[in-house]
Amino acid sequence: MNDNVIIKTEDLCKHYRGGVIRALDGVSAEIKKGEVVVVIGPSGSGKSTFLRSLNLLEIPTSGKILFEDVDITNPKLDVNVYRRKMGMVFQHFNLFPHMTILRNMTIAPMKLLKKTKEEAEAKALELLKLVGLEDRAESYPSQLSGGQKQRVAIVRALCMEPEVMLFDEPTSALDPEMVGEVLDVMKNLAESGMTMLVVTHEMGFAREVASRVIFMDEGQIIEEGTPADIFENPQNSRTQSFLSKVL
């Protein structure tokens, strides 16, 4: 198999109520190293479910998820080991409110990667500097704006040195004036070569940063291609109608 592929799903399904509701209905996709894949689609199309099933926050009903050729849906595997290699950023940030920003960023590397406090903090501060928040290390999440929280959430995930970053609508809960600062961080991350899978409604970001765009609807991948393919020349009528509404 192509060793550039980091994540590959085969016929991934997530059914509720014995198949009456099909959040995911046979999704097969590949994410290669260094790619920035943006998933778009109407709400309820299954794009978030797809993203969340990749690190098994949603347990798929059937199908395979191959992470570097290992099927992580195998219940005998310790999924925690694989989750450490996949950073995740949530719509609602999910910073830990009872810890300082620095502690938010160092607890996982210290407890899970057995880094020393000094190592973990040095790395955290370096990353905070990168997103312009080094002076907030000792603050608590409640003292930060939404955009700042999301930037912290991104670098918290980066502290684990993941091989791929998953973004679940990272700007959807932000005030409009804060969307830009988060997208900038993501853009820089993409340029640094990070493999990213992004579920978003930010079509501008998709067009500019994505190496590939996937359009999903009703739990299926309807169409995928380069941003130019999808945005300028969509083939499927559902893609066309969706884009005509959002662009």
Place this chain on the structure above:
Amino acid sequence: MEWFNKWLDTLYNTFMVDQRYMTIVSGFEKTIVITFGALLIGVIIGTIVAIIKVFADGNKKLKILDVICNIYLTVIRGTPVVVQLLIAFFIIFVSAKDGTMVAIITFGVNSGAYVAETIRSGIMAVDSGQNEAGRALGFSKLRTMQYIILPQAFKNILPAIGNEMIALLKETSVAGYVAVVDITKAANQIKNTTYDQINPIMLVALIYLILVIGLTKLLNVFERRLRKSER
């Protein structure tokens, strides 16, 4: 003024003669020791039971543990604490000479059942995104609980734990049933030796009241401080 002097005389006879006030002092110590010992046991048992019940929700492997927890909760909450105390002292720990340890354990096990439900509600009140964030970083279920969920849950339920402590303090007044000379029993003993039917009992009531008011004040201070750190 005469009745007042008479009252002072009675007080002197009741409490000072033969240093009888010392019974009250040592009874006070017993009451405090039993209350805090039981609270500690209660919080430990309550935390364990709450975690089991939360984890057992949707996990068939923990079914047996869940059933055991439910039996524990039902039995403890379905019988009076005095009866539990009698069972503990006369049936389970038959060889115990001192009732204090038995009382601590019994009140602890009893309190655990109530604390468990409180802690469980505290855990449920923590946003599910917190659990997801912990799991996504690679923490196991148990570690996520330990580092991320429980600290937030305890913060939420601190007032309820405080109330439990106050309830426990008053409940321990039945410890006299198993030969523990707590503060209530001490008053009763003084009453029986001195035939003073009023003052020992009123004194003990006053002590309980002052303790509860003090604890309530302390809790309020605590709560205010916690709320401040959230801003």
